[in-house]
Amino acid sequence: MKHWKSIVLIYSLQLLLGILVAIMAFQQLDGSIGDSLELDRLALGFDRSIFSDMINRFPDIISNIQSRFVVSALMFMLLSIFLHAGLLGNIRKREYSISAFLRNAKKYFLKFLGVASISLLKTLFILAIIWVPFIEYMGNPLETFHSEKSFILTVISLLILSALLIIVIWLWSILSRYYLIDESRLIEAMKKAWKGLRLNFLRYYLVGICLLISHVLITWLYTLVVDDWGAEIWYSILGLIVIQQVFSIIRIWVRVFGFAAIDNVAKE
Numbered sequence: 001m002k003h004w005k006s007i008v009l010i011y012s013l014q015l016l017l018g019i020l021v022a023i024m025a026f027q028q029l030d031g032s033i034g035d036s037l038e039l040d041r042l043a044l045g046f047d048r049s050i051f052s053d054m055i056n057r058f059p060d061i062i063s064n065i066q067s068r069f070v071v072s073a074l075m076f077m078l079l080s081i082f083l084h085a086g087l088l089g090n091i092r093k094r095e096y097s098i099s100a101f102l103r104n105a106k107k108y109f110l111k112f113l114g115v116a117s118i119s120l121l122k123t124l125f126i127l128a129i130i131w132v133p134f135i136e137y138m139g140n141p142l143e144t145f146h147s148e149k150s151f152i153l154t155v156i157s158l159l160i161l162s163a164l165l166i167i168v169i170w171l172w173s174i175l176s177r178y179y180l181i182d183e184s185r186l187i188e189a190m191k192k193a194w195k196g197l198r199l200n201f202l203r204y205y206l207v208g209i210c211l212l213i214s215h216v217l218i219t220w221l222y223t224l225v226v227d228d229w230g231a232e233i234w235y236s237i238l239g240l241i242v243i244q245q246v247f248s249i250i251r252i253w254v255r256v257f258g259f260a261a262i263d264n265v266a267k268e
Contacts, residue, residue: 002096003087003260007252009098010083014252015245017079021072028068077116084177085112087256091263092181104181111180115190119173126165130158167208172197174262175204196266203265211258215251222247 082105089104090096134154172193179189179196197204225243 003090003256005096005098006087006090006101007249007256009101010087010252011245011249013079013083014248017072017076021068024068024072078113081112081116082109084116085109088112088174088177088259088263089181091256091259092178108177108180111186112177114186115173115176115180118190119169122169123166126169127162130162130165134158163212167205167212168197171204171208171262174259175266178263178266200265204262207258207261207265211254214254218247218251218254 085108086101086103086105089108090101093100093104095101095104172190175193175196176190179192180186182189184192222243226240
């Protein structure tokens with residue numbers, strides 16, 4: 001709770017980036033297909049056939065949006081690393097001001113970029129080991145598996161396995177960043193992170209599992225709240241936006257809670 005200023009700053013910057021991306025996408029769509037009746041039909045609810053028709057009718061528009069999405073994803077990744085540098089620096093050093101947040105973000109950005117890049121490569125490698133053989137083996141699911149049930153259970157099992165392994169990589173990544181804040185060198189910090197993770201694996205992993213379950217519950221609760229929400233009148237739209245932003249802040253707070261828990265375990 002002492003990091004509420006950092007939470008508000010993170011939320012505000014993410015919201016700003018989200019608004020910029022939304023404006024670009026809206027201008028692209030409105031300028032090209034703003035008069036199309038397809039948009040009115042989509043306003044009634046998502047329809048895969050309508051969306052497929054739009055892709056076929058406006059391939060250039062979809063291509064432009066996809067290229068901008070790549071740029072937006074890269075911008076968000078860099079912003080995320082910057083925000084993590086400031087936040088984890090504040091948590092590790094027991095600092096709570098915005099000035100300390102920005103100072104730590106500037107100081108550790110490049111170091112955190114290295115850890116994040118290595119973590120991303122490890123994640124892609126793990127996912128490739130799990131899913132590439134499965135896709136190769138699967139072929140035609142109707143022929144490979146005896147029933148739809150066995151196919152679905154296999155996919156669910158692989159998804160759970162992927163999530164459990166990604167948690168390990170995530171924990172290692174956070175610990176590496178904490179040791180970098182302690183002024184360790186990059187390679188040294190990564191080695192210390194693996195050693196610390198092995199020594200207190202169950203405690204760290206419990207934090208990771210709790211965070212995963214928390215995000216699943218938050219997503220489920222959010223879907224439960226807004227699933228049948230009517231947004232045809234201005235105040236109902238405003239209410240939906242407010243609920244969305246509340247859940248966004250809650251998700252950020254939960255992550256901060258997890259980072260602080262990892263830091264407490266690391267310092268014991």
